[in-house]
Amino acid sequence: MAARAQRYTAVAIVLHWAIATAILFMIPMGLWMHESAEHGDVSAQLFRAYQLHKSIGLTVLALSFVRLAWRLMNPPPPMPAHMPVWERFVAKATHWAFYALMIGLPLSGWLYVSTGWSIHDEAPLPVATHWFGLFEVPALFGLNQAGLGVREDAAEAALTAHAYLAYAALGLAALHVLAALKHQLFDKDEVLAHMVPGLRAPNETEAAPKNPVRLAILGGGLSVIVVALAAASFILLSGSPTATSPQAQSSFEVVETPATTTEAPATTTAVAPPAASGQASAWRVDAARSSIAFAFSMDDGSGSASRIDGRFALWRADIRFDPNDLENSAVAVTIQTGSASDGIASHDAYMREPGWFDVDAHPTATFRATDFRRRGEGYEARGELTIKGRERNVRLPFTLTINGDTAVMNGTVAIDREEFDLGKDVEGADMISRNVDVTIRVQATRSS
Template sequence: MSERPNRYSAVAITLHWLIALAILSMIPMGLWMSDAINDPAQQALAYRVFQIHKSVGFLILTLTVLRVLWRLSHPVPALPLEMKGWEQFAARATHVAFYALMIAMPLTGWVYVSSGWAVTTDHPLAVATSWFGLFGIPHIGFVEHAAEVARRNIAFASMGAHTFMAWGAVVLVALHVGAALKHQFLNRDGVLAHMVPVFKHVDGPTAAEPKASTKWAERMAGLGLIAVLAVAGAIAARPAPMTEGPAKAPVAASAPQDADVVAGTAQAWTIDKAQSNIAFSGTHSGAPFTGTFGEWDAKVWFDPADLAGSKAVVTISTASGKTGDATKDGSLGGAEWFDPATYPTARFEADSFTALGGNRFEARGTLRIKSMTVPVVLPFTFNEASGVATVEGKVELDRTAFDLGMASDAAGSWVSKAIEVTIKVRAERAS
């Protein structure tokens, strides 16, 4: 049997304190944001804190898995011999409980966000998950795609378990810190030096390795404590029966296909994609956001002297809509928003143009997003010099008319109903 070390390894110490700092930051975040998220004055900040909370949770989960693997492959310091048997049992069981808690809490949080349901409002709320905005984290498939009633029940149960375990974490942290300080300043047995290198190690007899049966009893006690907290929380958080179902978005039998384009008779133009863009903007939790569509195609025939023969058809890849925020972009790609898997393109077609005076014009047509086709009037300016035209236009759209975000946010409490779309186009006369 290998000799037990005097203190934990540098890797174990580093992981311990990283996880400790993360947990200590999570508790006040969770307590504050659960109330602030429903306060319009604090909603924008609470949303950002919620995203940080999720990211830190996944960090804790990853670090804990690494720490468990490290501990299984590296011996740990023995406890002092003068510790009573029940103290040794409690110390080891508490360590197991901590490990279980640091894995179970992030997992229940992951289940909750995967459900797409907000327990505070008892309403669907589909929000994508990203890790500190750097990359998306997929939701748990069987939870995300479960039936509506099942997702609601899962959301309440997982959040109830998450909340009870959070309070359990507060108690365990208090006990852990209290025990460490007791050993350092009352018992003076050097236990704290195992994890804090600045403290001096105290030589003395150490307790023998517990029997295998005792080890299993310690593990079961620690795991049982967390299981009781989780089950109690899940039961206590059972939702009331649904009195009415959430708003349901229209469902199309199949995605419409883009028809072949019938050319206009006016002057044809070739779009310079590098010098052109289609952008959108709105507000989320009271804070402005902007985005662009990276992939689109436009066929334009336009002549101020031949408005009757003018026409424009723009096809946009819905999957290319990006805001630069991984969480928002993940939500845009969900079934509740653009749903690119079912509706890969949006289409604007204008075949009626009106001169408004000077360089100002108006294009009338239809915009199809998902299964919804809505009449749209797009005011724009047209300027031409040496066969090169610049076009700028702006239109405000009501996202609810296009079945965007209707299950989670039909009222516009989170994402503004009004979404502004701007176009800037540079084009050359086609030969």
């Protein structure tokens, strides 16, 4: 029996809990990101999640190197004497496997994003990584400059490894926790107390002496972990698509009986929805499955253009559409220009400036259409798109599927940004293609 159990150093304990908390937070987050991207989500929340995931992951990588160096300089407390050789071997192997995962897991994520290739779109996705918005993280091994085939293969391999390593970390963590509980509850030894601050080992007869420096490091370090966890959860959950936002409040109406459309004055900043019909079914936009995205290509001077994808986080759409009564169908979409984002903080700030959306002077862009025609299997909406006060006629081809109480609309239109004075005489705008594809996807549920 140990009168007083030895402990890990305070620094080792803080690093242990910081890395463990981060990894356990990151695994469900990464799985959610993967699923959402796979389902075509381009919400601001997902963009934020990607940047947050990358920032926390790179921090874990850095902390893991510090932890490894610390471990090599500060040997851990000895294992209890009663442990048989096989158990000592398994414990050591688990701990070293953890170090390999703590480094390999974030490194594989970094490799994936370095390729600048999206396995979801099967296309280049040159979104830079900004560490908590403070500085840009370079691509590993210049992968983003490699040929497309290499980038595609490397992205596939890196993300597969990333996912497998994450599952391995989960499995190992389960084993690790069970082993710690076994020591505490069955062996009644000091193993868990080595790492849990304030925990008295079942076989300990004397309390550990209070060391003010140790207490300060533990108190400060563990507080930082709690605050960081709360901040990360807040960033991740704030502005979620289910929260009340203009987009979540949008309504998508499918008119089933003829109705008269009332035009809203063109000067209003928010476009009034078409007049409601007493018979009209109301459709509520499913914000999580709806998006207004844009895509353009960017040539940064290296000669190869890369596709950049962005989206508007805030918009509302009032649509009344009856396939059998196109004459009385009408669409009004209002977009908050300041919500444009391509996931890169510096780009987003840039887009708000006078040379681009000039958000202060023109906070909204609108699209109104009352002229609908059949086109092949789908439809075409002819209407006016107004951005920065410049109104242009636009034809939006789209498909619409109404299945029971669910309607899905998809349409893409290419616009010439210079017609709307977007980046016309702005330095650096020549790197951005004049053609910008705007893709609208709306999923709505019949609400009455």
